[in-house]
Amino acid sequence: MTPAALADLVRSTAVDVLVARGLDTAALPATVTVERPRHPEHGDYATNLALQSAKKLGVNPRELAGWLAEALSSREGIASAEVAGPGFLNLRLAADAQGQVVRDILVRGADYGRGDRYAGLKVNLEFVSANPTGPIHLGGTRWAAVGDALGRVLTAEGAEVTREYYFNDAGAQIDRFVRSLVAAAKGEPIPEDGYGGAYIADIAAEVLRREPNALDLPAEQRDETFRQVGVGLMFAQIKRSLHEFGTDFDIYFHEDSLHKSGAVEQAVEELKKHNHLYLADGAWWLRSTEFGDDKDRVVIKSDGSPAYIAGDIAYLRNKRERGFDLCIYMLGADHHGYIARLKAVAAAFDDDPNVVEVLIGQMVNLLKDGKPVRMSKRAGTVVTMEDLVDAIGVDAARYALIRSSVDSALDIDLDVWTRRTNDNPVFYVQYAHARLSSLLRHATDLGIPTEVAPENVDFGLLTHDREGDLIRTLGEFPRVVAGSAELREPHRIARYLEELASAYHKFYDSCRVLPQGDEPATPLTTARLQLCAAARQVLANGLGLLGVSAPERM
Structure with missing residues (x-):
């Protein structure tokens, strides 16, 4: 019995109890919460339904819990129901009922854990969007991992997700990039406000290889050549780095296209028409304070040029206009002001501010021998995606960046993430999958079938405490995926996988799966092998949602 099925059973039983006693069933919550208790000796699951509903019904919570316990004890699949504390209800499932979780996993396979919470929702997920003036730094790398994982999780819950990269190919930072390239091509020092690092010299040299006469052109033409070729080269490198990191985008949207197409001018005129812009000190300002922002924002500067917010x-x-129901922006730690700003923009267009969600990611630091790693050979001043991947590999880099909430600054200890020990979280999870794969291969070598129709397996034989712990942990996966999608927190899946790996290792240490010597395989052997197959499937499904591989050998 899955947690969701148990919750439905508890509620339907509660309805029957209240009807039998002439009480109002409207006092019951629409969804009943069942959770695994902190202490396993309290039962397999617990619910606070009686505490939630007693006051509305005008009865004592423990009395209501007692009625529910009596009724639930006679339900199929419930081994026992006991009242605890002020009115909690502790439930134990029959072994065969718990086995339904394993059956469900084996039947659904790669689809186990997926839901339909966001079916029909069109989501625009914009992340990374690093300026095309240098390699992706660690902050952008964190978003490359977390954003891609969030896209996978939202898709698993039925959303239609479009991953989008906003290509900032307009503005002052591009001008500084071009001046840096020209200086490097001439063999001159990089301008004080320019970009340093070996990559600038490399790109400048490639521009000259493609356009040998670029430096002989008039200044304006020369700069435009370095702009077009240099930005293209830098962005190609960024795309290549992202692809090698396992992150690809559906759309690369060019900021410059908004200006060239007249979209910026049209949007500004629409806001003027609705009196959401006003003229002051020669500039046009958005009345963003009327929509919850802390100050009004300049949209068109006094010299007539658009401010960044215009784009x-x-x-x-x-x-x-492209039909997205929800627009999620994943921005860096210095962009807190964008939350109110973008919601104000939505409101100014007479739109629901909640179509905008802004997630803010905190900084990432690398540690080596307990000390910060601060310098990149390639970028000169920052540590890049390539530096991290070179140090610990793609899988470890993605997992390390995803497994912590983006609300917190993150320290990545290179000494930990390069170890092939249980201290390394990604190794710990991947090793569990590899160990399960090895076990199932060994069973095949012994001539024991590993693929058995679930209806032909007696899961009621799985009565050991460690078997129950593992099954209940497996049963939590759909709820973890749904919660990760709802809260936009894919790190919950990583932490779940570590819990699952722990539950499996403890099971394996306590429950012998394969026969030894001349012992024959038994129905218990089959049941335990199918439990192992289910655990491997869920580990693979979870790692897949993080964009991390599930190796069969390590």
Whole structure:
């Protein structure tokens, strides 16, 4: 019996109890919560339904819990139901009922854990969006891992997700990039406000290889050549790095297109028409304080040029015109102001501010021998995606970046993440999958079938405490995926996988799966092998949602 099925059983039983006693069933919550208790000796699951409903019904919570316990004890699949504390209900499942979780996993396979919470929702998920002026730094790398995982999780819950990269190919940072390339091509020092690092010299040399006469052109033409070729080369490198990191995008949206197409001007005129912009000190300001922002924002500067927010305004309008129901922005630690700003823009277009969600990611630091790693050979001033991958590999890098909440700054200890020991979280989880794969291969070598129709397996034989712990942990996976999607927190899946790996290792140490010597395989052997197959499937499904491989050998 899955947790969801148990919750439905508890509620339907509660309805029957209340009807029999002439009480109002409207006092019951629409969804009953059943959770695994902190202490296993209290039962397999617990519910606070009696505490939630007693006051509305005008009865004592323990009395209500007693009625429910009596009724549930006679239900199929419930081994016992006991009242605890002020009105909690502790439930133990019959072994065969618990085995339904294993059957469900084996039948659904790669689809186990998926749901339909966001079926029909069109989501625009914009992340990374690093300026095309240098390699992706660690902050952008964190979003490359977390954003891709969030896209996978939302998709698993039925959403139609479009991954989008906002290509900032307009503005002052591109001008500084071009000046840096030209200086490097001339063999001159990089401008004080320019970009350093070996990559600048490499790109400048490649521009000259493609356009040998670039430095002989008039200044304006020369700069435009370095802009077009240099930015293209830098962005190609960024795309290649992301692809090698396992993160690909559906759309690369060019900021410059908003300006060239007139979309910025059209969006500004629409806001003027609705009196959401006003003229002051020669500039046009958005009345963003009327929509919850802490101050009004300049949209068109006094010299007539658009401020950066002008592009944001046109970009959000463009996303909504493309039919997206939800626009998620994943931004760096210095972008807190964008939360109120973008919601104000939505409101100014007479839209629901909740179509905008802004997730803020904190900084990432690398540690080696307990000390920060601060310098990149390639970028000169920052540590890049390539530096991290070179140090610990793609799987470990993705997992390390995903497994902690983005709300917190993250320290990655290179000494930990390069170890092939249980201290390394990704090794610990991947090893569990590899160990299960090895076990199932060994069973095949012994001539013991590993693929058996679930209806032909007696899961009621799985009565050991460690078997029950493992089954209940497996049963939590769909709820973890749903919660990760709802809260936009894929790190919950990583932490779950570590819990699952722990439950499996403890099971394996306590319950012998394969026969030894001349012992014959028994129905218990079959049941335990199928439990192992289910555990391997869930580990693979979870790692897949994180974009991390599930190796069969290590």
